[in-house]
Amino acid sequence: MHLPLGRRPDLSVARPAAVVMIACAAVHVVGAMRHWSPGLSLLTIAVALGCLHCVHHLWTAPRVADWVWVTLGSAAMLALHLIMLAGPTGSGHAHHPVAPAGGTGLDPVTVVGLLLPLLGLALAWCALSAARISSLGVGVPVDDHRAHRGLDG
Template identity: 40%
Template sequence: MSAVISPAAHRTSHWLRRAAAALAVAAAGLHAASLGEHATSSPMLGLVTVAMIFGCLYCARHLWMRGSHRDWGLVALMNVGMIALHVTVMSPGSGGGGHHGHAMHAAASAPMGHSMSAPMAAALATAALEAVVAVTVLFYKTRFDAREVLD
């Protein structure tokens, strides 16, 4: 039995794909903004940052064009991985001492005794939002597919 997707569901899917693609482009912009700092501290880190810029743009293109299960899964995986990596590297006692080995500046108002730069906070918030959107879309898309198989 084939399922018929309502026009409202199609518009919602289209809107979510485009919004997620815009978030991925924003993430690429945030990576590009940090490229100079990263390349200066370590050429390898600069190369990884360039790879992340291309990765963000790759996902943005695929989400804009079609938004398959694979595309959404890749977006979720990359964003959760990015959050885990940055939180681990930035945590006190990790040996990193801050973002990618840069010294963290103590902030009296920060609850853990360190502050996060505005671009880093924006990058983590963008990644968290992208991950939530991607996991939500995957949940509903696979749920719809499972109902179609059961019918």
């Protein structure tokens, strides 16, 4: 259970991160509906739902756990998209044409697929580095010395 800290959370980074997560979900749903086989489409829609997992908390009162999820999800998506980009099709997804020799091979969908996770990682890094947190799993700022928080065991 996360008790309120008695102060309004800084939402200047959290709300843009929530928008990025919604954009990620929308891109996955559109891609699933337009391009892929039923099995891959279901997997892609499941990923889209994963993107939406923390949106409410990011928008209202972000917790450290939410930022950790944004970090993990963004890093996983960035790694997966880079692996797909290096795949045999050369353009990231099997439904895109192979890039001509000397071309960049980065269509707009691929660029968005790389930029959104990068943006998510950057926002999570800003939030986590701005917070003074003693342990990532606890969700309690270092300056919270209330006796009932039980940080010392």
